[in-house]
Amino acid sequence: YPAGDPMWGYFTAVAGQDGEIDAEELQRCLSQAGIHGSYTPFSLETCRIMIAMLDRDFTGKMGFNEFKELWGALNAWKQNFCAVDHDRSGTVEPHEMNQAILSMGYRLNPPTLNAIVKRYSKNGRIFFDDYVACCVKLRALTDAFRRRDSMQQGMVNFIYDDFLQCTMAI
Amino acid sequence: YPAGDPMWGYFTAVAGQDGEIDAEELQRCLSQAGIHGSYTPFSLETCRIMIAMLDRDFTGKMGFNEFKELWGALNAWKQNFCAVDHDRSGTVEPHEMNQAILSMGYRLNPPTLNAIVKRYSKNGRIFFDDYVACCVKLRALTDAFRRRDSMQQGMVNFIYDDFLQCTMAI
Ligand SMILES: [Ca+2]
Ligand SMILES: [Ca+2]
Ligand SMILES: [Ca+2]
Numbered sequence: 001y002p003a004g005d006p007m008w009g010y011f012t013a014v015a016g017q018d019g020e021i022d023a024e025e026l027q028r029c030l031s032q033a034g035i036h037g038s039y040t041p042f043s044l045e046t047c048r049i050m051i052a053m054l055d056r057d058f059t060g061k062m063g064f065n066e067f068k069e070l071w072g073a074l075n076a077w078k079q080n081f082c083a084v085d086h087d088r089s090g091t092v093e094p095h096e097m098n099q100a101i102l103s104m105g106y107r108l109n110p111p112t113l114n115a116i117v118k119r120y121s122k123n124g125r126i127f128f129d130d131y132v133a134c135c136v137k138l139r140a141l142t143d144a145f146r147r148r149d150s151m152q153q154g155m156v157n158f159i160y161d162d163f164l165q166c167t168m169a170i
Numbered sequence: 171y172p173a174g175d176p177m178w179g180y181f182t183a184v185a186g187q188d189g190e191i192d193a194e195e196l197q198r199c200l201s202q203a204g205i206h207g208s209y210t211p212f213s214l215e216t217c218r219i220m221i222a223m224l225d226r227d228f229t230g231k232m233g234f235n236e237f238k239e240l241w242g243a244l245n246a247w248k249q250n251f252c253a254v255d256h257d258r259s260g261t262v263e264p265h266e267m268n269q270a271i272l273s274m275g276y277r278l279n280p281p282t283l284n285a286i287v288k289r290y291s292k293n294g295r296i297f298f299d300d301y302v303a304c305c306v307k308l309r310a311l312t313d314a315f316r317r318r319d320s321m322q323q324g325m326v327n328f329i330y331d332d333f334l335q336c337t338m339a340i
Contacts, residue, residue: 155330164308
């Protein structure tokens with residue numbers, strides 16, 4: 001493994017004996033790293049969703065490359081969130097959430113945006129932890145959809161088991 | 171509204187002025203009702219998923235009929251969980267979870283079962299709160315799938331926005 005990579009030592013310290021990171025370890029590690037900054041730390045539920053996003057072999061754990069991929073995605077989402085949350089209240093409002101989703105390159109129609117924003121709001125505001133959970137799901141579901149939409153027609157055929165495998169874990 | 175229904179007074183007391191129950195109110199109400207028994211109370215996340223399961227109009231809230239439907243489902247799931255959790259440890263183990271899912275009438279292949287069990291386990295055990303979250307999702311996703319599988323072929327065509335509307339909220 002890349003001995004020159006500064007994150008490798010960090011990863012091995014967190015992962016422990018089995019060389020992989022589970023949801024509890026991820027939560028501890030993200031808290032210690034302070035990636036949430038002045039926002040509330042990530043819930044265990046969000047950490048599980050993060051792992052599920054990258055866990056193609058359904059072990060419930062995360063190796064080094066997946067960890068680095070997640071780290072990059074988290075930093076991008078945080079930057080995006082900060083750009084929208086001007087007053088650093090730790091929340092974004094519904095219309096700002098719409099903007100944020102569009103700026104990530106997703107093309108969604110208004111009812112879909114509305115359903116998403118409602119789901120991740122508390123009293124009409126979206127907190128950082130829920131924002132990240134939303135971004136993770138949106139990315140994982142879009143990835144799963146695109147992998148099956150080989151003709152890029154915006155339409156996919158799912159059999160029942162495949163549909164559940166794509167959706168139950170996240 | 172059914173004045174003779176003993177749950178109506180209870181519902182209105184919880185719902186307050188707007189006559190609907192949101193996730194925070196649901197969490198409080200289920201805790202007070204003690205439906206979790208000797209198990210840990212429901213997390214806010216699980217309460218949000220419960221509402222999303224029944225919330226066809228995407229308001230993020232629940233009316234009286236939906237509340238009664240949820241109440242019935244919760245009692246059935248609790249009974250099912252107790253039947254599997256013989257020693258009342260508050261957890262079921264993976265092979266018992268497989269059994270529980272099959273006994274609810276779902277026909278899933280082994281990789282799907284495996285993915286589901288991994289996702290809802292902590293250290294190889296499934297707690298009541300996660301069990302219910304799993305049941306809610308499985309039911310909501312299966313309902314969404316079946317509504318679109320009008321020929322009952324076990325296969326559905328999803329366009330991207332519809333796929334996200336079915337899956338992002340739960
Ligand atoms: Ca893995
Ligand atoms: Ca703000
Ligand atoms: Ca047990």
